[in-house]
Every structure is written in C-alpha cells, then in structure tokens.
C-alpha cells in the first residue's frame with residue numbers, strides 16, 4: 080500500500096477532505112493532475128487571465144453535436160477554487176427537498192440540511208467566511224455566527240443597498256471567503272483589490288482549497304501531495320468490489336480507500352475511462368447513471384449603467400439578493416427564479432480582454448459607469464445532460480439547460496428593478512457550455528442503487544472502497560454557489576471515513 084487513503088484531485092472536495100482527515104493520522108496520498116499555480120504578476124492581469132487563458136486548460140472538448148469548445152477550467156493545486164469568486168453560501172432548507180420549478184421538480188437529497196449544518200460551520204471557519212446572519216431573507220438556521228464580520232460595502236454600494244431596501248428588497252452582505260483583517264488593513268493579507276473574481280490571488284489571501292485545504296493538511300507528516308500526476312484509470316479486484324490500483328501517467332498506486340475528487344466532469348470521465356471487460360460501461364456504473372444528470376448553473380453577467388454617475392468601487396462583490404429565490408412575486412409565474420450577487424468590479428481591462436473588438440473609449444466608459452451583477456437560476460437534472468468520452472478519450476459534454484424560462488424571468492425582473500433604480504442601460508450576457516465553473520451532478524448520491532451512483536456517505540454503491548467528494552455527488556444544484564456545500568460534504572465524508580478506520584472496516 081502507498082497510503083491508507085488516495086485522494087484524486089486537490090480542489091474544494093479533495094483539499095478539504097485532506098485537511099479534515101489529516102489529524103487522524105491515517106496516511107494520505109493526494110494525486111493532483113496540475114502543479115502549483117505560479118505566483119507571478121500575470122495572476123492579476125485581465126489580459127493574461129481572460130484573453131490569453133494563461134491558467135486555463137488548452138484541452139478541446141465537444142458538445143452533443145460534436146462542436147468543439149475550450150472549457151474555462153484549469154488544473155492546479157486547489158482546483159477551480161484558485162479562480163473562484165469566493166462567494167460561499169449555504170444551501171437553503173428547501174433545497175434539500177423536492178422543489179417545484181417552471182420546468183420540473185428537483186429530487187430530494189438523501190440527507191437534510193441538519194446533517195450538513197455542523198460541517199458548514201467548520202467549512203466557514205476554515206475558509207475565512209465573512210458574513211452577517213439575519214439579513215438574507217431565506218438563509219437556513221445556523222448555530223454559530225459567521226466567523227468573520229461582513230466585507231464592508233464601499234460608499235457607492237452602501238448607497239445602492241439603501242436604494243434597494245427602499246424598493247422593498249432585502250439585500251444582504253454576500254458571504255465571502257477572504258483572509259481580510261478589517262480592523263488592521265495595514266497587515267491584512269487581503270487588500271480588497273479589483274482582480275479577485277475569476278483571478279488567482281497573487282498574495283494567497285483568497286480562501287481557496289490550496290490555502291485552506293492542502294497547505295494545512297501538508298503540515299501533517301502523514302500527508303503527501305504528488306503534483307503533475309494525472310490519474311488515467313482505476314482498476315478493480317477480480318470481483319469488481321474493490322479498487323486495487325490507481326494508474327497515473329507516471330505510475331501505479333495502491334490504497335485501502337480511494338476518493339475521487341477530480342471535479343464533476345473529470346471524475347465521471349475517469350470512471351467511464353476505466354471500463355474493462357467485466358465493466359464495459361465504466362466503473363461503479365451498474366445503474367447506468369455515471370456521467371448523467373450533469374448540472375451547471377444558468378448564469379448571466381449583467382452590467383447596469385448609470386451614465387450620470389461613475390462607480391468608483393474597487394472591491395464590489397459585497398451584495399447578495401435572494402428576494403426571487405423562492406418565488407418570482409408574479410402570480411402568473413409562481414416559480415423560483417434564482418439568486419443575484421455582485422460580480423467583481425468589471426474594469427476596462429477585464430471588459431477589453433473579454434470583448435477585444437470593442438473600441439477602447441467605449442469599454443472605458445462602460446466600465447466606469449457600470450455596477451456589475453451575476454444572476455443564477457437553478458438548472459434541473461436531466462439524464463440526457465451528461466458526460467461521455469469520445470473514442471479519442473476527450474470529454475463530450477451534452478448540456479441543454481432546463482429552467483431557462485425562469486432565468487428569462489429573473490433577468491426581466493432585475494432589468495425592471497435596475498431601470499427603477501436609475502440605470503437606463505442594462506446589458507446581459509448568458510454563459511454557454513464552456514463556462515463549466517459551477518459544474519455538478521454526474522455521480523449523484525441517493526439511497527437507491529438503481530438511480531444513483533453513490534450512497535448517502537458518497538461511497539459508490541458498487542465498489543466498497545471508492546468514495547467521491549467533489550461536486551458530482553449533488554442530485555440538485557440549487558441556485559447558490561456550490562463550493563461551500565462541496566467543502567462541508569467533504570468534512571462529513573471525512574468523519575465517516577475516520578469512523579471506518581477506527582472500526583477497522585477496511586479492505
């Protein structure tokens with residue numbers, strides 16, 4: 080054995096699991112496909128990040144019709160949390176139960192909010208969650224206050240909060256994962272810059288899975304990380320009940336327990352790529368559910384422009400709005416619409432990098448006068464939205480989001496409100512298939528082995544020593560950002576694994 084536990088992937092699910100398991104003393108080997116993301120000036124350059132895609136993969140994937148696209152994702156220690164906007168919200172109570180939407184009803188989770196709540200508390204502490212309880216209109220109950228105070232609104236945003244409240248809305252401080260010490264800005268690791276959402280943090284102040292998961296885990300002598308070690312295939316015992324070997328591009332590893340945390344798309348692809356004579360449709364796939372029910376938020380970026388007023392905000396990602404989360408407020412469309420939060424401030428360089436054809440003067444004017452938002456509607460599960468691998472071994476992603484009518488309503492409601500607030504120009508951009516940031520589903524957990532890949536402990540129904548802790552376990556994605564739930568669930572699974580080791584129930 081090379082370790083008691085092999086963890087494949089070091090992002091939100093893998094990194095948090097490693098930190099959680101490390102103090103127990105079990106030996107842990109983390110196999111990470113990527114390297115440390117280099118700390119260098121271009122970390123904070125929009126041109127490098129968004130135009131040259133310096134930190135994104137060069138891979139080419141295909142959609143259901145065979146059209147090629149470049150996914151906006153990267154492979155690094157810390158996974159996609161290296162780029163995340165660090166908005167970390169808890170799922171709502173009702174997100175664990177069937178919820179009726181315009182285009183269908185979401186499935187129930189095999190666990191309830193109360194099963195995850197203690198682990199949300201821990202994840203928020205580990206990831207520097209800044210927030211304020213009691214203001215988010217449908218926030219779930221919590222035992223502890225947020226570990227850090229909310230990120231303060233800059234004056235323009237504070238006045239916007241008042242104006243939103245005046246219209247009867249309930250804006251709340253967006254929970255955010257940054258290592259900020261507001262009482263001593265001089266020594267605070269986080270400097271509240273414009274280059275946070277979508278950028279890596281040059282000064283390592285973002286609460287990402289490298290800083291808050293892998294680094295603390297590596298303080299323990301029983302934890303090892305091997306970088307640039309891409310796992311290609313898993314091999315089972317003759318009876319198919321155990322993973323015996325983990326094959327990478329460079330070698331073969333063995334462990335008592337194997338945890339897959341390569342991200343929802345790559346974890347499914349890896350199980351499919353591990354097909355062999357006795358499991359011709361892939362590992363852990365007796366249900367034929369591996370890769371199915373791919374979920375990705377239906378997202379739009381929104382720039383609201385007030386030509387009379389410059390928005391001088393630097394750190395803008397401070398407001399969340401959940402007034403449309405449970406219902407639209409329109410009796411003719413009585414469905415949930417989704418969640419709204421600020422984007423990081425769209426600067427001229429960010430806009431120019433993403434829209435190089437626009438004249439510089441127009442880009443500058445738009446960015447100076449805009450306040451920027453991110454709209455999220457829940458995508459609904461559909462077995463035909465799925466990950467498969469084509470004969471060359473590359474990813475094929477079929478995604479036709481379900482619930483787009485509700486997203487149109489969200490945009491229309493928000494546009495009307497923004498006009499009322501004094502923003503006559505409102506621009507939207509819908510995210511397409513390449514925006515895989517909020518990927519989930521593909522290996523969903525559930526009680527029934529016919530309809531799910533994992534049991535409620537995120538152990539595969541078919542293979543006793545194989546677990547999954549990335550975003551693929553989610554049978555529904557809700558309309559809040561997924562990371563905190565991935566982190567909390569990884570801590571929950573770690574508790575189960577610790578018990579399993581303590582009781583000696585091991586292969």
Ligand SMILES: Cc1cc2nc3c(=O)[nH]c(=O)nc-3n(C[C@H](O)[C@H](O)[C@H](O)COP(=O)(O)OP(=O)(O)OC[C@H]3O[C@@H](n4cnc5c(N)ncnc54)[C@H](O)[C@@H]3O)c2cc1C
Nearest residue numbers: 088090091092112158159164165166310341549550560562
């Ligand atoms: C631009 C951007 C903004 C985002 N903003 C937010 C936000 O504000 N809030 C939020 O909650 N979420 C946000 N997200 C989403 C968030 O990053 C993901 O939900 C989260 O990282 C998912 O965790 P994971 O463990 O499933 O996968 P990841 O964190 O992606 O980790 C997967 C890991 O597996 C590794 N890997 C992949 N294949 C292999 C292999 N074959 N062998 C070995 N290792 C492998 C990868 O390199 C990676 O390190 C954002 C994402 C992006 C890209």
Ligand code: SF4
Nearest residue numbers: 269270272275280285
């Ligand atoms: S805002 Fe803070 S955490 Fe984000 S990139 Fe800037 S310094 Fe890093």
